[in-house]
Amino acid sequence: xxxxxxxxxxxxxxxxxxxxxxxxxxxxxxxxxxxxxxxxxxxxxxxxxxxxxxxxxxxxxxxxxxxxxxxxxxxxxxxxxxxxxxxxxxxxxxxxxxxxxxxxxxxxxxxxxxxxxxxxxxxxxxxxxxxxxxxxxxxxxxxxxxxxxxxxxxxxxxxxxxxxxxxxxxxxxxxxxxxxxxxxxxxxxxxxxxxxxxxxxxxxxxxxxxxxxxxxxxxxxxxxxxxxxxxxxxxxxxxxxxxxxxxxxxxxxxxxxxxxxxxxxxxxxxxxxxxxxxxxxxxxxxxxxxxxxxxxxxxxxxxxxxxxxxxxxxxxxxxxxxxxxxxxxxxxxxxx
Ligand code: KG4
Ligand code: ZN
Numbered sequence: 135x136x137x138x139x140x141x142x143x144x145x146x147x148x149x150x151x152x153x154x155x156x157x158x159x160x161x162x163x164x165x166x167x168x169x170x171x172x173x174x175x176x177x178x179x180x181x182x183x184x185x186x187x188x189x190x191x192x193x194x195x196x197x198x199x200x201x202x203x204x205x206x207x208x209x210x211x212x213x214x215x216x217x218x219x220x221x222x223x224x225x226x227x228x229x230x231x232x233x234x235x236x237x238x239x240x241x242x243x244x245x246x247x248x249x250x251x252x253x254x255x256x257x258x259x260x261x262x263x264x265x266x267x268x269x270x271x272x273x274x275x276x277x278x279x280x281x282x283x284x285x286x287x288x289x290x291x292x293x294x295x296x297x298x299x300x301x302x303x304x305x306x307x308x309x310x311x312x313x314x315x316x317x318x319x320x321x322x323x324x325x326x327x328x329x330x331x332x333x334x335x336x337x338x339x340x341x342x343x344x345x346x347x348x349x350x351x352x353x354x355x356x357x358x359x360x361x362x363x364x365x366x367x368x369x370x371x372x373x374x375x376x377x378x379x380x381x382x383x384x385x386x387x388x389x390x391x392x393x394x395x396x397x398x399x400x401x402x403x404x405x406x407x408x409x410x411x412x413x414x415x416x417x418x419x420x421x422x423x424x425x426x427x428x429x430x431x432x433x434x435x436x437x438x439x440x441x442x443x444x445x446x447x448x449x450x451x452x453x454x455x456x457x458x459x460x461x462x463x464x465x466x467x468x469x470x
Contacts, residue, residue: 138213139164139205141243142445143198145190145230146222146250147275148172148181151441152198154205154212157449161260164205166442168435176315180305187225194233201441209355212243216448219247220469221276235464245463246448250439254405255283256450257443258430265428269399271390271418272437274406275301275316280384280393282344283403286450289316292393293345300386300408303349307356307378311371321375322411328369328376333359335381345393352381379413386415386462394425399426 137158144151146155153166171189175181202209217234220227231247238245254272258264270281270289278295301318310318313324334374335355338348356378363370386408396401402422408414422429436443451457458466 137351138277138449139207139211140214140216140445140449140451141201141209141212142443142448143194143215143217143230143234144253144276144439144441144444145194145226146218147226147439148175148186148189149439150190150193150197150230151439152194152201153441153445154201155442155445155449156209157446158247161446163260163442164207165201165429166435166440167201167204168440169193169197172315175273179309179315181223183223183225186223187229188228192228194230198233198237209237209241209243214246214448214452215243216248216445218250218253218444219466220250222250222470224468224470227470231468238460245454245461246452246457247463247466248321248444248451250444251277252287252447252451253443255281255289256286256447257405257432257436258403259365259450260442260446262352262430264403264430265401266363267399268341268401268403269390269394269397270398271386271387271402271404271409273300273404273405273408273414275299275305277406278347278349281392282397282399286447286454287456293347293389295349297348297445298353298395300349300382301406303353303382304408305405306353307375310357310360311366311374313371313375316407318408318411321379322413324372325376325379326372328350328372328374330376330380331372332373333377335377337381338385345389347385347389349382349385352378352385353461355395362365364387368410379411383411383417387421390418391421394421395429401430403429403435404431407438
């Protein structure tokens with residue numbers, strides 16, 4: 135394989151990100167800049183799309199320049215520009231993707247539109263050699279899916295959520311307990327001091343075949359428990375967070391275990407923001423080991439949104455001949 139310099143841009147939610155990868159026999163991350171917007175959204179208890187869009191438009195050029203500078207390359211030296219073209223909050227996606235179009239036009243470097251989920255799906259490949267096919271648990275703020283990944287652009291969906299996404303459930307639960315934004319890390323932190331046995335939680339879709347997920351019942355259970363125990367002490371919050379986290383992890387893990395058995399996949403991969411959860415990582419590792427499968431998960435900073443995974447996915451799609459022509463890439467309208 136010839137070495138290629140690949141630029142990545144990501145702006146689908148509340149992280150403005152750019153990265154430069156050198157991809158040959160190995161994958162080298164020359165830079166990966168992620169600028170979050172937590173303070174801008176914190177007063178509203180969640181991501182405000184309009185604020186996110188403006189923040190991306192405001193910073194994307196600086197973040198891109200920083201990524202190039204840190205990698206020690208100029209834009210004209212790039213071989214490929216990969217940018218998230220959806221799904222996500224449309225204002226932010228447009229800011230990043232339109233910037234990428236401009237950069238591509240100005241430099242003549244080909245543009246590859248990337249589906250954000252494809253980025254997460256291939257993200258374990260940033261730091262590991264991942265054997266194909268693999269079973270992927272993709273759990274983020276917007277999605278919860280079990281997929282069989284056969285290569286770039288080749289995924290079979292085994293299951294998905296029938297209501298909230300896993301990360302959304304962590305975020306909403308944190309919000310109703312008065313914990314900060316984003317909710318997932320806050321719940322994990324607070325749960326460390328908590329008793330997971332204190333509050334009884336339902337077991338979603340228990341006895342239901344298949345690999346779908348459901349989180350709305352857990353969210354309701356937390357709301358009811360919080361109302362009954364109000365006003366909440368710090369210990370109540372810790373116990374509630376621990377009870378919720380244990381139930382959510384159990385649900386994710388048991389569906390994943392069933393899918394691992396049914397598919398006979400020899401490698402299990404977890405990706406997406408919720409894959410940063412320590413309890414989930416530990417549990418999945420146990421499951422994989424028990425089934426005799428390997429377990430791979432990106433480092434924490436490549437679980438949550440970043441542009442390195444977008445660059446990698448763009449390069450892999452391009453290698454597989456699945457990238458659109460330059461004309462089609464430039465004409466593409468980003469989608470929400
Ligand atoms: O992949 P990501 O950065 O953005 C999306 O594509 O959605 O995922 C963000 C989600 C948020 O819902 C956040 O609360 C959750 O990942 N998250 C976590 C943890 N870290 C981030 N959830 C549980 N435990 C964590 N440690
Ligand atoms: Zn994401």
